[in-house]
Amino acid sequence: METRPFETKHLDKWRSNLDSCIRCGYCYEHCPVFKDTRWESNAPRAKMIMVYGLLAGKLEPSTYISDKLSSCFYCGRCNAACSSGVPLTDIITDAKRDFQGTGFETPGTTTGTNTDCALCLACARACPHEARDFINGKIVTDTVKCQSCGICVDICPNQAVATNLSYGTDRSSLNREISTFLEQETAKAIVFGCNWSYYPDLQSSVMDPAEELEYKILINMCGGRLEKPLLLEPLLQNAWGVLVACCPDGDCEHDGNLKAKIHVAGLRELLKEMDIEEDRIQLVQVAHGDKTGFQAAIDTFMENLNKLGPLNHR
Amino acid sequence: MIVAERKPFDEIKHMVSGYKKVLTVGCGTCVAVCLAGGSKEAETLNAELNLAFGKDGPEFGSDTVERQCDMEFLAALDAKVGGYDAIISMACGAGIQFLAERFPGKPVFPAVNTSFIGVNLDVGWYEEKCRACGSCVLGMTGGVCPVTLCAKSLFNGPCGGTNQGSCEIDKDQPCAWYQIHGRLAAQGRLDRIIEISSPNDWSNQKPRKVIQPGYGERVKSLGR
Numbered sequence: 001m002e003t004r005p006f007e008t009k010h011l012d013k014w015r016s017n018l019d020s021c022i023r024c025g026y027c028y029e030h031c032p033v034f035k036d037t038r039w040e041s042n043a044p045r046a047k048m049i050m051v052y053g054l055l056a057g058k059l060e061p062s063t064y065i066s067d068k069l070s071s072c073f074y075c076g077r078c079n080a081a082c083s084s085g086v087p088l089t090d091i092i093t094d095a096k097r098d099f100q101g102t103g104f105e106t107p108g109t110t111t112g113t114n115t116d117c118a119l120c121l122a123c124a125r126a127c128p129h130e131a132r133d134f135i136n137g138k139i140v141t142d143t144v145k146c147q148s149c150g151i152c153v154d155i156c157p158n159q160a161v162a163t164n165l166s167y168g169t170d171r172s173s174l175n176r177e178i179s180t181f182l183e184q185e186t187a188k189a190i191v192f193g194c195n196w197s198y199y200p201d202l203q204s205s206v207m208d209p210a211e212e213l214e215y216k217i218l219i220n221m222c223g224g225r226l227e228k229p230l231l232l233e234p235l236l237q238n239a240w241g242v243l244v245a246c247c248p249d250g251d252c253e254h255d256g257n258l259k260a261k262i263h264v265a266g267l268r269e270l271l272k273e274m275d276i277e278e279d280r281i282q283l284v285q286v287a288h289g290d291k292t293g294f295q296a297a298i299d300t301f302m303e304n305l306n307k308l309g310p311l312n313h314r
Numbered sequence: 315m316i317v318a319e320r321k322p323f324d325e326i327k328h329m330v331s332g333y334k335k336v337l338t339v340g341c342g343t344c345v346a347v348c349l350a351g352g353s354k355e356a357e358t359l360n361a362e363l364n365l366a367f368g369k370d371g372p373e374f375g376s377d378t379v380e381r382q383c384d385m386e387f388l389a390a391l392d393a394k395v396g397g398y399d400a401i402i403s404m405a406c407g408a409g410i411q412f413l414a415e416r417f418p419g420k421p422v423f424p425a426v427n428t429s430f431i432g433v434n435l436d437v438g439w440y441e442e443k444c445r446a447c448g449s450c451v452l453g454m455t456g457g458v459c460p461v462t463l464c465a466k467s468l469f470n471g472p473c474g475g476t477n478q479g480s481c482e483i484d485k486d487q488p489c490a491w492y493q494i495h496g497r498l499a500a501q502g503r504l505d506r507i508i509e510i511s512s513p514n515d516w517s518n519q520k521p522r523k524v525i526q527p528g529y530g531e532r533v534k535s536l537g538r
Binding site for chain 2: 118119120122125126155156158159227228229232233235236274276312
């Protein structure tokens, strides 16, 4: 494939105000990529330092740097947490623009399509960011437009779409977490929480609770990528219930909450057909950053679940 | 493409009750495209069945082949099927039958209802366009099929029930012959529908076979 030389064409506009990042590191704890790896180089701050290096000519462009800068789920939590008001995700997008088409371009957290693709075009039609297109007989992801929400992962009928670098958000990683948690005697429920809105950051979450929690919160990047088999997995492993939390109507940038609502409604219907209490699967919509509301929803759900009792009593 | 819809869960569950090991086979082409029977749906169905039957129920395996209507793709299942005592097929009616023919000793159960040959209007939205009547008149009718789109499958103009562009059965159902007239008039080809068309021969229907020109000798040599 023909490539072009790397130029800081889009990044140039940040040259004069990139210094406003004072390297405080408040962004760390909010970044899902950092939270998964705990690597300094994956933190939003490191991304800014790399951009600074590229602009100052102190860093040579490389696939390594492109990989780091392309590893972003666009939750925007770093922007909100930044003490200096640096628009990190805008800068990251411009970095991706400058790397696109060069020999250093890497897919990062964007989605790719393998040869199982049936060319049904569902992903291209459903992508809320118009990032997937049918070009020269193949489905191609625009690595700049893709915001790694995973709507395409959920909709693909042949399981041909996957996030290139998932940082623990892929189904097999989540399944592993589900299994590990549910092995504990006290484990009762899985809560799928969306990173975009209210997933508790490291500082406010309890890392080593005195008592084992009865539930585990698993981050997914968007309610819209919660595939049905994933939602059923906890129940198959004898969890008592599953709570899906997503954004309120109109608040999801990807309309992923609509997808989550459809899936959960379908599964509740299915549970009813199986004579299983439908309230073992519930969906709650929580406003962005409303940690109290999120916790209250979990508490209500758990209270009800404790009344229902274990699922394997059947 | 062929459009299908998944059967109600209870119906599928009832069919496989009593078996010990069941293989769910998805089909990666038409039914995958219409979001009814690809590998994702096969996996979802198995998860649902596992939950419904619980620990003492059948063991469910899954596999998805490119097309169940091609024996070469079905061959990939030969080594696997022996370990199962029943098969669920998520393919269209043709695929299900071809699978049952390949493994005649195994009960094969359909997990989808084959609906029609149609087009993809949007994600999850399909419309019937062809009844596979075997005698295509689209050249005469401006690319609008009177067999599929006319409630009476009329060949020589609309019936008395046509009503300002709609069909008498439903005002939201366009009259196919109104559409045919409109398109041919716009193309200046109304003369194409002046002649009386003879009716299609619907009698004594039997399964049709198609051998494309140049392939007759090959079919003969295969002895089928």
